[in-house]
Amino acid sequence: MPQPMSSFSMPRRGLIRGTGAGLIAASGSAAAQQGDPAPVRAIGRPMPKLEREAPLSPEERVGFAVVGLGKFALNQILPSFAFCRQAKLVSLVSGDAAKAREVARQYGVPESGIHDYANYDRIADDPAIQVVYVILPNALHAEYTQRAFRAGKHVLCEKPMAVSSAEAREMIAAGRAAGRKLMVAYRAQYETFNRKAIEMIREGELGKLRLITSDHGRPAKPEEPADQWRLQRALAGGGSLFDVGIYAVNAMRYLSGEEPEEVMAMTQSDPDDPRFREVEDRTTWQFRMPSGLLCNGSTSYSYFETKRLSVLGTDAALRMDPATDYDLRRMWVSREGEREAELLLPMNNQFAAGLDHMAECVRENRDPRTPGEEGLRDMLAMEAIYEAARTGRTVRVGTP
Numbered sequence: 001m002p003q004p005m006s007s008f009s010m011p012r013r014g015l016i017r018g019t020g021a022g023l024i025a026a027s028g029s030a031a032a033q034q035g036d037p038a039p040v041r042a043i044g045r046p047m048p049k050l051e052r053e054a055p056l057s058p059e060e061r062v063g064f065a066v067v068g069l070g071k072f073a074l075n076q077i078l079p080s081f082a083f084c085r086q087a088k089l090v091s092l093v094s095g096d097a098a099k100a101r102e103v104a105r106q107y108g109v110p111e112s113g114i115h116d117y118a119n120y121d122r123i124a125d126d127p128a129i130q131v132v133y134v135i136l137p138n139a140l141h142a143e144y145t146q147r148a149f150r151a152g153k154h155v156l157c158e159k160p161m162a163v164s165s166a167e168a169r170e171m172i173a174a175g176r177a178a179g180r181k182l183m184v185a186y187r188a189q190y191e192t193f194n195r196k197a198i199e200m201i202r203e204g205e206l207g208k209l210r211l212i213t214s215d216h217g218r219p220a221k222p223e224e225p226a227d228q229w230r231l232q233r234a235l236a237g238g239g240s241l242f243d244v245g246i247y248a249v250n251a252m253r254y255l256s257g258e259e260p261e262e263v264m265a266m267t268q269s270d271p272d273d274p275r276f277r278e279v280e281d282r283t284t285w286q287f288r289m290p291s292g293l294l295c296n297g298s299t300s301y302s303y304f305e306t307k308r309l310s311v312l313g314t315d316a317a318l319r320m321d322p323a324t325d326y327d328l329r330r331m332w333v334s335r336e337g338e339r340e341a342e343l344l345l346p347m348n349n350q351f352a353a354g355l356d357h358m359a360e361c362v363r364e365n366r367d368p369r370t371p372g373e374e375g376l377r378d379m380l381a382m383e384a385i386y387e388a389a390r391t392g393r394t395v396r397v398g399t400p
Contacts, residue, residue, distance in 0.1 A: 055085035062359035063128045065091035065115070065153075067144055068135040069099055071226040072158075076326060077135065078107060080351035086359035087352075090128040093120060120144070124151035130362055131156055133185075133355075137235040138242060142167040149178040156183045156358045160246050160382070161375030163237025165398065168379045172372040183358050183368035184375035186250055190353035192345050193329040194251070197311070197318060200333075201255055206313030209293050212255060214248035214309045216324065217282075217300035220275050231275055239269075239279030241382055244307075245299030247324045249381050250374075251309055252287060252295040260287035260295070260381055260397045265388040275301065285385045287397075376400050 064087055066073055081089045091113035094100040100114045115123060123129050132148035133156045134141055142162050145155045155175065161184045162168040175182040188194045200206060217240055221227050229235040230243055241249075253259060265285035269276035281302050287295040308321040317334045329347060334340040361368045380398040388395040 053085060058088060061086055061088040062130045062362050063088055063090035064131045064133055064156075064355065064359075065093060065113075065123060065126075065129045066133045066135060067093040067120075067148075069094040069096070069103055070135065071224075073135045074103070076351055077133065077355075078103070080349055080355065081107070083349040083352035084355050084359070085352075086363065087131075087355040091115065091123065091126060093117065093123075121147060121151060123148070123153060129153055131358055134158060137229045138237045139163050139235045142171050145171045145182070146174040149174045149180050149182075152178065152180070154181040154183075154358070154362055156185055156355075157372075157375070158185050159250075159375060160237070160242050160379060161372065162379060163242075165376060165379040165383055168372065168376040169400075172376060175372060181358075181361055181368060182372035183354075183361070184370050184372060185354055186254075186370040186374065187350045187354050188247065188251065188324045189254055189370055190348075190357060191324075191329065191350035192348050193320060193331050193343075194254075194323065196343065196345055197309075197320065197331065198254060200318065201311065201313075202257065205316060205333075206311060206318060207315030209256060209291070209311060209313050211312040212252050212293065212295040212310070213297070213312075214251055214295075214323075215298045215306045216244045216248045216308075217298070217303050218244055218305040219303070220301035222275055231277075231279055233278040236279060238382065238386070239276070239283075240281060240299045240301040241283045241385060243301075245283060245297065246378055246382065247307065248297040248299060248309075249378050249385075251323070252297065253377065253381075255309070255311055256289055256291075256293055256295070258289040258291060258293065259377060259399075260384075261290055262288050262394050262396050263381070263384045263388050264394050265385045267386075267389040270302075273302070283385065283389065285388065287381070373400060 066077060066089065069092060078089065081087060089107055089109060092100050092104055092109055093115045095117050097116060104114050113126070113128065123132065131154045134144045135158050136144060138160055141157050145157050148155050162171060171182060201209065220231060222231055236242060263285050265283060267280045267283045269281040273281065282298070282300040284298045289295065307324045309323040310317065310319040315335070318331065320329065320331045322328055322330065331343045332340050333343060358368060360366070377400065380400070384395045384397040
């Protein structure tokens with residue numbers, strides 16, 4: 001069975017094709033195409049047909065400033081700029097000057113592109129920065145997004161976009177007032193497997209949807225700096241639901257194409273587990289969609305790392321496991337009278353795809369696929385989940 005490839009690697013077929021083209025370029029000639037022997041020397045060849053869209057020149061690309069140099073930024077976002085075709089890294093914002101200088105050297109960011117949180121507003125004076133990517137603890141998203149808008153920059157913000165729907169509304173209003181774009185970094189919506197699932201559902205390949213189930217969770221590790229702020233309510237805004245459960249909430253919405261009307265939910269945390277003094281561990285919920293579709297979700301900071309989705313329709317079933325991993329995605333489809341079949345799709349760099357989408361929207365003055373309103377919808381859904389769990393009642397989900 002073909003093995004899934006890393007999102008950072010070229011398909012093997014592509015490697016073979018690339019090698020063959022290199023041999024022709026090194027020894028072929030126009031005459032060789034007519035059957036004459038190719039000269040054994042390096043010669044020039046006409047431009048071949050490109051199999052992918054050509055990248056923009058550095059001068060044409062949209063410049064990004066990355067705000068926050070934590071684990072996610074250093075390990076996922078910054079390396080992904082190398083796979084971008086329309087976006088480029090031009091600036092770093094960090095509270096650690098030594099770290100910022102080291103990272104700037106690694107990625108070729110000039111000294112003038114290094115900023116700290118104290119002089120953050122000076123990004124207004126840097127014309128190379130067109131988009132600010134906010135990768136900070138959740139409670140800081142609203143502040144740094146609105147300050148970026150005041151500086152005249154567009155904003156790409158990590159999810160959840162804020163710690164409340166009220167903050168989300170303020171961010172959207174600030175972007176509109178500034179005439180700038182706000183996109184929420186829902187990476188799964190820029191990833192090939194999830195995009196294929198959406199396409200199949202919209203084209204009716206599963207029939208009428210009856211049930212969506214999603215479980216997203218992982219063990220929180222307070223010994224790791226990346227998790228320390230996530231266990232503090234003042235910085236995180238919530239527990240596992242805000243961190244990993246949001247993938248399930250968002251997937252239920254983009255897969256179904258519907259917005260939840262009402263929700264039932266429960267939360268549970270072990271009282272003797274010090275990780276959950278301020279935030280919740282486990283949350284389960286059920287959405288009812290306008291069509292009658294039901295969606296069951298769970299999230300946890302204590303169960304085994306899980307990122308799975310299943311969609312049951314009247315004509316077929318689709319499952320993805322893992323569905324939202326950084327480097328690996330797998331998907332299967334089952335139909336009546338057929339064995340479950342795995343769909344083998346090329347895996348793209350979902351981070352680069354999101355960066356390029358934002359860059360394209362800036363260049364072409366288009367609205368992002370995942371604007372601030374998308375983030376607000378998730379905030380309203382998660383607030384309803386918390387209220388339903390707290391009250392034990394079925395709760396109506398708020399509208400934007």
